[in-house]
Amino acid sequence: MVTRTRVTLGLAGLLAGGAGACNWTTFDDLSSEVWVERVNNPDDSRQYGVAVGALPDTADTLDGQGANLVVLGRAKLMVSTLRYGGDGKHAVSSVGGQAIFPAFMFDDLPAKPAFAVDPTDHRFAFGSLTGNTLAGQAFIGVMDGDNLGVSVAPARVFIGSDMALSMLAPTGIAFATIPDAGGFTNDPGLGELVVARGSELDVMYDYANSAITDVGTFAECKQATSRATEQSFEVAVADLEGDAAPEIAVGMGPRSATDGTTSEIRIYQVGEVVKNQSTVNLPTNCDPPSTTISVPAIDAGFSMLSARFDPAVTQAALVYSAPSINTVFVRLPGATDPLQITVPTTGSTFGYALAAGDLDGDDVPELVIGAPKSDLSGTTDAGAVYIYRYTAGAFAQVSAAPLQVSSPSAGDLFGKSVAVAPWGKTGQNVLVVGGEGKVFTYFRLPGLYDDDVRTGR
Numbered sequence: 001m002v003t004r005t006r007v008t009l010g011l012a013g014l015l016a017g018g019a020g021a022c023n024w025t026t027f028d029d030l031s032s033e034v035w036v037e038r039v040n041n042p043d044d045s046r047q048y049g050v051a052v053g054a055l056p057d058t059a060d061t062l063d064g065q066g067a068n069l070v071v072l073g074r075a076k077l078m079v080s081t082l083r084y085g086g087d088g089k090h091a092v093s094s095v096g097g098q099a100i101f102p103a104f105m106f107d108d109l110p111a112k113p114a115f116a117v118d119p120t121d122h123r124f125a126f127g128s129l130t131g132n133t134l135a136g137q138a139f140i141g142v143m144d145g146d147n148l149g150v151s152v153a154p155a156r157v158f159i160g161s162d163m164a165l166s167m168l169a170p171t172g173i174a175f176a177t178i179p180d181a182g183g184f185t186n187d188p189g190l191g192e193l194v195v196a197r198g199s200e201l202d203v204m205y206d207y208a209n210s211a212i213t214d215v216g217t218f219a220e221c222k223q224a225t226s227r228a229t230e231q232s233f234e235v236a237v238a239d240l241e242g243d244a245a246p247e248i249a250v251g252m253g254p255r256s257a258t259d260g261t262t263s264e265i266r267i268y269q270v271g272e273v274v275k276n277q278s279t280v281n282l283p284t285n286c287d288p289p290s291t292t293i294s295v296p297a298i299d300a301g302f303s304m305l306s307a308r309f310d311p312a313v314t315q316a317a318l319v320y321s322a323p324s325i326n327t328v329f330v331r332l333p334g335a336t337d338p339l340q341i342t343v344p345t346t347g348s349t350f351g352y353a354l355a356a357g358d359l360d361g362d363d364v365p366e367l368v369i370g371a372p373k374s375d376l377s378g379t380t381d382a383g384a385v386y387i388y389r390y391t392a393g394a395f396a397q398v399s400a401a402p403l404q405v406s407s408p409s410a411g412d413l414f415g416k417s418v419a420v421a422p423w424g425k426t427g428q429n430v431l432v433v434g435g436e437g438k439v440f441t442y443f444r445l446p447g448l449y450d451d452d453v454r455t456g457r
């Protein structure tokens with residue numbers, strides 16, 4: 001089902017537009033307004049939109065005409081592609097439940113699943129726990145984003161000799177290229193996956209090498225934990241120190257507020273994580289991280305990404321959120337203290353979702369921050385999305401009012417996932433926002449892209 005809607009910035013009016021049969025050109029004269037299309041959950045995937053990711057649009061998909069998205073649903077578990085053609089019309093195809101990995105059952109995804117996209121190889125990865133056919137071990141599934149196939153690699157189930165460690169659920173995933181360390185085989189032509197789960201950090205060298213059948217042989221180390229740092233969050237891999245080699249950043253916090261009131265961002269050099277003969281089967285301790293940043297909240301790194309806001313600087317900035325205190329932190333290259341971005345609305349879970357990408361065409365990424373429990377317009381947990389521009393070491397909101405839906409319903413959770421997606425061959429990007437059971441794609445955003453990306457007008 002397609003519902004075309006339109007939103008006015010500031011008023012943020014999500015008005016019922018034409019019926020699904022309307023052609024988008026009907027709205028071609030809305031020069032000052034936002035154009036957005038909403039796609040509702042396909043096939044009763046009730047929590048459709050828990051994660052959205054953007055893949056390039058290639059000859060294998062739409063041949064450079066539109067946008068190529070991957071959307072995860074939760075209950076029931078479903079992976080979908082959502083594709084826009086050059087005419088602005090979309091198509092959804094999905095695979096769900098046991099059909100994804102026929103060899104075994106798995107539990108529903110968590111509300112904030114570990115999820116990552118590899119735009120280079122057109123793949124996406126997500127993590128969960130096995131269900132009935134196994135015993136609840138963690139696994140990572142990698143799928144081909146062009147055809148939703150699983151031929152990339154078998155589902156990687158973390159079966160080690162320690163059952164308690166095997167059952168630690170993935171919380172963060174990153175695609176990366178990791179240099180040699182620890183004596184592990186590492187084909188430079190095959191990428192790596194970095195995974196955080198509980199106390200464990202994994203570097204899965206050559207994860208797509210189907211000759212690797214024993215997941216127990218992937219590199220893993222055990223982070224030092226206390227009751228206040230037992231729970232991992234997201235991971236990011238980038239050169240965060242400016243030495244041209246990647247670091248691995250992970251958020252670690254307590255399991256609950258009764259276990260602690262602070263959390264940490266830990267930044268490891270690869271050699272501090274990948275240790276000789278330290279594997280999923282029998283992990284030894286990680287070395288202490290070269291950098292630890294304390295955060296006065298229980299959930300530092302709940303969402304995390306790296307980005308280069310200054311294109312002239314190769315060192316990456318690290319962006320990490322603590323939605324329990326409505327704050328997003330940005331560790332800029334060379335800065336001693338991170339910048340803090342916050343909003344006055346308490347309890348909005350500002351920073352629950354993050355994305356970075358250039359929306360206005362100046363090659364500097366904008367920072368997109370989802371706050372799905374915002375009560376804007378007086379509706380509980382209607383949700384909002386804030387967009388920031390980076391200029392000379394600071395971030396400023398593009399518009400005084402965040403994006404939101406008007407006539408919202410309680411629990412819409414607009415902004416629980418966000419992505420910046422390339423549009424065809426134009427070099428432009430579009431903003432995509434997930435809400436509860438819905439995905440919104442913005443074809444025109446005044447102040448960022450004033451032309452309709454589908455027509456250039």
Ligand SMILES: [Ca+2]
Nearest residue numbers: 186187190206
């Ligand atoms: Ca490799």
Ligand SMILES: [Ca+2]
Nearest residue numbers: 239241243245
């Ligand atoms: Ca580095």
Ligand SMILES: [Ca+2]
Nearest residue numbers: 358359360364
């Ligand atoms: Ca920009």
Ligand SMILES: [Ca+2]
Nearest residue numbers: 347373375381
């Ligand atoms: Ca709220």
